[in-house]
Amino acid sequence: MNRFFGFVKKEFQHIFRDKRTLLILFxxxxxxxxxxxxxxxTEISDVEVGIWDRSMDxxxxxxxxxxxxxxxxxxAGYLEREEEIGELFHSGNAKVVVVFEAGxxxxxxxxxxxxxxxxxxxxxxxxAQLAQTYLQGVLxxxxxxxxxxVRLPWTVNVESRMYYNEELKGVYMFVPGLMxxxxxxxxxxxxxxxxxxxxxxxxxxxxxxxxxxPREIILGKVTPYVFLSFVNALTIILLGFLVFKVPxxxxxxxxxxxxxxxxxxxxxxxxxxxxxAKTQQVAMFMSLLGLMLPTxxxxxxxxxxxxxxxxxxxxTHIMPPRWFIVIVKxxxxxxxxxxxxxxxxxxxxxxxxxxxxxAVKRFNIRLK
Amino acid sequence: xxxxxxxxxxVKDLVKKFGSFVANDRLxxxxxxxxxxxxxxxxxxxxxTAMRILCGLSYPSSGDIMVAGHDVYNEREKIxxxxxxxxxxxxxxxxxxxxxxxxxYAGIYGLGRKQIAxxxxxxxxxxxxxxxxxxxxxxxxxxxxxxxxxxxxIFHKPAIVFxxxxxxxxxxxxxRQFWEMIHDATLEGITVFVTTHYMDEAEYCDRVSIMVxxxxxxxxxxxxxxxxxxxxxxxxxxLKLART
Amino acid sequence: MxxxxxxxxxxxxxxxxxxxxxxxxxxxxLFGLIGPDxxxxxxxxxxxxxxxxxxxxxxxxxxxxxxxxxxxxxKIIGYMPGRFSLYMDLSVEENLAFYARVFGTxxxxxxxxxxxxxxxxxxxxxxxxxxxxxxxKQKLALSCALIHRPRILILxxxxxxxxxxxxxxxxxxxxxxxxxxxxTVVSTPYMDEAELCDRVALLQKGELLAVSDPSALGDEGEKLLYSLRxxxxxxxxxxxxxxxxxxxxxxxxxxxxxxxxxxxxxAPGVNKVLESWQDESxxxxxxxxxxxxxxxxxxxxxxxxxxxxxxxx
Numbered sequence: 001m002n003r004f005f006g007f008v009k010k011e012f013q014h015i016f017r018d019k020r021t022l023l024i025l026f027x028x029x030x031x032x033x034x035x036x037x038x039x040x041x042t043e044i045s046d047v048e049v050g051i052w053d054r055s056m057d058x059x060x061x062x063x064x065x066x067x068x069x070x071x072x073x074x075x076a077g078y079l080e081r082e083e084e085i086g087e088l089f090h091s092g093n094a095k096v097v098v099v100f101e102a103g104x105x106x107x108x109x110x111x112x113x114x115x116x117x118x119x120x121x122x123x124x125x126x127x128a129q130l131a132q133t134y135l136q137g138v139l140x141x142x143x144x145x146x147x148x149x150v151r152l153p154w155t156v157n158v159e160s161r162m163y164y165n166e167e168l169k170g171v172y173m174f175v176p177g178l179m180x181x182x183x184x185x186x187x188x189x190x191x192x193x194x195x196x197x198x199x200x201x202x203x204x205x206x207x208x209x210x211x212x213x214p215r216e217i218i219l220g221k222v223t224p225y226v227f228l229s230f231v232n233a234l235t236i237i238l239l240g241f242l243v244f245k246v247p248x249x250x251x252x253x254x255x256x257x258x259x260x261x262x263x264x265x266x267x268x269x270x271x272x273x274x275x276x277a278k279t280q281q282v283a284m285f286m287s288l289l290g291l292m293l294p295t296x297x298x299x300x301x302x303x304x305x306x307x308x309x310x311x312x313x314x315x316t317h318i319m320p321p322r323w324f325i326v327i328v329k330x331x332x333x334x335x336x337x338x339x340x341x342x343x344x345x346x347x348x349x350x351x352x353x354x355x356x357x358x359a360v361k362r363f364n365i366r367l368k
Numbered sequence: 369x370x371x372x373x374x375x376x377x378x379v380k381d382l383v384k385k386f387g388s389f390v391a392n393d394r395l396x397x398x399x400x401x402x403x404x405x406x407x408x409x410x411x412x413x414x415x416x417t418a419m420r421i422l423c424g425l426s427y428p429s430s431g432d433i434m435v436a437g438h439d440v441y442n443e444r445e446k447i448x449x450x451x452x453x454x455x456x457x458x459x460x461x462x463x464x465x466x467x468x469x470x471x472x473y474a475g476i477y478g479l480g481r482k483q484i485a486x487x488x489x490x491x492x493x494x495x496x497x498x499x500x501x502x503x504x505x506x507x508x509x510x511x512x513x514x515x516x517x518x519x520x521x522i523f524h525k526p527a528i529v530f531x532x533x534x535x536x537x538x539x540x541x542x543x544r545q546f547w548e549m550i551h552d553a554t555l556e557g558i559t560v561f562v563t564t565h566y567m568d569e570a571e572y573c574d575r576v577s578i579m580v581x582x583x584x585x586x587x588x589x590x591x592x593x594x595x596x597x598x599x600x601x602x603x604x605x606x607l608k609l610a611r612t
Numbered sequence: 613m614x615x616x617x618x619x620x621x622x623x624x625x626x627x628x629x630x631x632x633x634x635x636x637x638x639x640x641x642l643f644g645l646i647g648p649d650x651x652x653x654x655x656x657x658x659x660x661x662x663x664x665x666x667x668x669x670x671x672x673x674x675x676x677x678x679x680x681x682x683x684x685x686x687k688i689i690g691y692m693p694g695r696f697s698l699y700m701d702l703s704v705e706e707n708l709a710f711y712a713r714v715f716g717t718x719x720x721x722x723x724x725x726x727x728x729x730x731x732x733x734x735x736x737x738x739x740x741x742x743x744x745x746x747x748x749k750q751k752l753a754l755s756c757a758l759i760h761r762p763r764i765l766i767l768x769x770x771x772x773x774x775x776x777x778x779x780x781x782x783x784x785x786x787x788x789x790x791x792x793x794x795x796t797v798v799s800t801p802y803m804d805e806a807e808l809c810d811r812v813a814l815l816q817k818g819e820l821l822a823v824s825d826p827s828a829l830g831d832e833g834e835k836l837l838y839s840l841r842x843x844x845x846x847x848x849x850x851x852x853x854x855x856x857x858x859x860x861x862x863x864x865x866x867x868x869x870x871x872x873x874x875x876x877x878x879a880p881g882v883n884k885v886l887e888s889w890q891d892e893s894x895x896x897x898x899x900x901x902x903x904x905x906x907x908x909x910x911x912x913x914x915x916x917x918x919x920x921x922x923x924x925x
Binding site (some may be wrong): 201203204205206207208209210211212220365366 | 661662663664665682683686687689693695696697698699700711714715716756836865
């Protein structure tokens with residue numbers, strides 16, 4: 001027994017003397033609880049709503065006012081033509097468009113019925129659903145309240161249409177997100193591990209003492225993974241299309257180009273990580289924790305960014321996957337071209353250059 | 369504890385195979401109680417394999433092996449309690465202190481608290497480490513580490529202590545001090561089973577066996593070997609035997 | 613001069629690994645760096661191989677400053693690090709081909725240089741390097757270091773952990789390489805290998821204790837070293853000798869004891885004591901110090917050596 005307790009004591013000593021283990025043991029759960037708590041929310045706030053009021057009568061105007069005074073929605077523009085709906089969604093400036101039919105009030109007074117159409121950008125199915133539900137709730141409660149002054153109850157028909165994702169298929173959302181996750185993980189993880197492995201095994205020592213230049217070493221390490229990751233990207237798109245019927249509405253070439261950019265970004269991140277990690281274990285650790293967790297939680301992959309608290313929304317701005325997902329969703333589901341995604345692409349490009357520069361700078365031409 | 373004839377280790381026709389590769393080919397030898405037994409051989413000759421079997425760390429493929437009065441097949445746990453082990457590659461925990469290491473191993477070998485406390489003080493005194501008992505192992509020089517590791521290995525006064533290249537890389541003075549510690553241990557009745565690459569250390573042994581390609585090619589006192597192989601020193605004996 | 617080290621200092625956190633180390637290596641020399649673990653050998657070698665920058669001091673190789681001209685230096689050295697640094701998951705052949713390409717040459721171009729070494733492992737050329745025995749790994753590493761015909765060969769403890777036979781073979785190969793005109797700097801903890809070098813530097817705890825021809829180390833003038841042999845075994849006499857006033861040090865040395873007296877005048881007194889032991893087989897004679905004796909003599913002069921270890925801290 002004594003021997004057993006002696007051993008247990010030793011194990012405690014190892015744990016408490018290893019800062020990294022302590023960080024995982026205590027730090028990780030705290031971070032996860034806080035993050036998940038804030039990120040997973042079924043509340044909505046500041047959802048952008050466009051209004052196409054074909055009637056412009058007192059009821060429709062008042063209904064509109066009610067929408068925006070509910071606190072959940074903000075105005076995203078007043079439309080005058082059908083074409084503007086697509087434009088609004090493409091530019092990402094609105095999540096829902098409310099359409100009041102022509103002669104709205106007149107129909108209500110005459111036939112006791114009228115209809116409102118809610119058209120939602122369902123490229124993000126979860127938040128689309130939520131936004132619709134809330135919107136319907138606001139409208140319904142408004143009409144109920146005014147029903148009390150009327151002899152015969154008015155029936156307002158709310159039709160909803162989901163753009164880009166008619167059946168609200170979750171998988172439409174997942175494919176872009178998965179691409180961001182898988183490409184990031186494979187590229188960054190693999191690169192960080194392969195460079196660190198040479199450090200750990202001691203083979204890096206011989207490489208450095210040879211005429212090989214640092215850029216030759218880095219590029220040499222990264223090149224195979226460029227090809228491999230590209231194959232991965234293709235596979236995901238293909239599988240998504242063949243098995244789950246996820247369409248590529250926009251240009252496939254643009255999509256692949258953006259994928260290459262993202263892959264390059266992830267690879268440079270991997271090299272950057274490897275400059276800090278001494279062992280493969282640490283490299284894997286940094287890649288998984290430093291990349292996987294934020295990609296899952298803070299990129300809009302699963303949890304909509306719009307619903308996060310301000311500070312976390314702000315944080316997502318520095319997450320490369322967030323921009324990548326926006327671009328991919330735009331191309332795949334909305335069919336947009338470069339015109340609408342140039343901003344996000346530029347951001348990704350900038351990040352890539354930054355990581356490359358940092359990685360090259362930090363790569364040590366000597367030991368230690 | 370010993371066999372009928374004062375032998376503390378008795379090995380008869382020990383065979384160890386890995387697939388079709390025969391690492392140990394019918395080894396037969398014995399070790400006397402209280403002697404320093406040198407177990408030599410080229411890399412890959414099968415020394416480590418045989419030693420692991422004697423320590424109870426792996427099973428032989430066949431053969432009769434008795435260690436400290438116990439059979440290697442059925443009584444491995446009893447053997448482990450009566451032996452000590454030290455190797456060059458690992459001996460003590462880097463992130464524990466001198467004192468913590470001593471207490472840990474003493475506890476594992478079943479010593480009681482009072483026993484440990486008194487012996488610990490004696491040991492630290494003898495090695496001159498009293499002032500640094502709280503220092504972590506990774507912060508003390510190699511030579512001291514090795515000497516401490518040896519002391520920890522015999523802390524529980526085992527019947528036999530197995531040493532696997534204990535003096536690798538240490539300076540010549542520390543090496544000799546280490547061997548003086550080994551001698552002192554035998555005075556307390558501990559049998560020492562040691563392997564080494566330093567041929568001059570082979571001379572310090574009472575008897576030496578030399579393994580070549582899985583078999584024991586020679587076993588005798590150093591003086592006897594030098595005579596049989598007409599050599600000035602053990603290095604020559606080894607070169608004559610091990611060179612294929 | 614092929615290699616010059618000039619007052620090299622290097623510290624890691626609070627530990628001073630090298631303290632004002634200076635020496636020179638002549639062209640075509642087989643130069644040994646002798647010292648135990650922790651002496652600073654690997655640190656010194658890494659500085660020579662341009663992998664570490666000294667805190668102060670300069671290292672020059674041929675016409676180059678190792679620090680500034682590291683790109684040039686990395687083309688002309690053959691380096692064998694202290695631990696096996698080739699790719700375990702590539703075969704013998706693949707490793708060699710890789711390094712040949714990295715150095716802008718082919719296996720065939722300088723094959724004559726590595727032939728003697730490589731042919732010993734050639735039968736295993738398709739075997740993965742990780743599955744080789746210790747001795748074979750060393751031979752492969754040596755081949756890879758020589759494949760581009762370097763001007764200077766830097767070998768960090770190539771024979772550590774290797775058995776006596778492989779060690780002997782390795783040094784025979786080094787002698788042959790020296791015959792090709794390549795300057796070779798080798799480190800080793802084995803004193804007997806030191807005897808095979810043209811010149812040696814003794815290193816202990818970052819300090820250079822001596823640099824010279826192996827046979828000329830230490831004080832030649834004084835005949836203070838004696839050896840004691842006995843058919844009854846010498847260990848028993850160790851303590852007794854140490855008790856003697858006249859005896860400065862006494863150490864085990866294989867089947868003898870090596871004893872250093874305090875002065876030549878003490879010899880007769882010791883003789884008397886030995887006679888009183890009445891051991892017919894006792895042999896006591898003055899001997900010429902070997903390299904290990906000299907090293908230990910130099911070590912013993914270091915203050916902390918003689919006193920109890922605890923006091924150093």
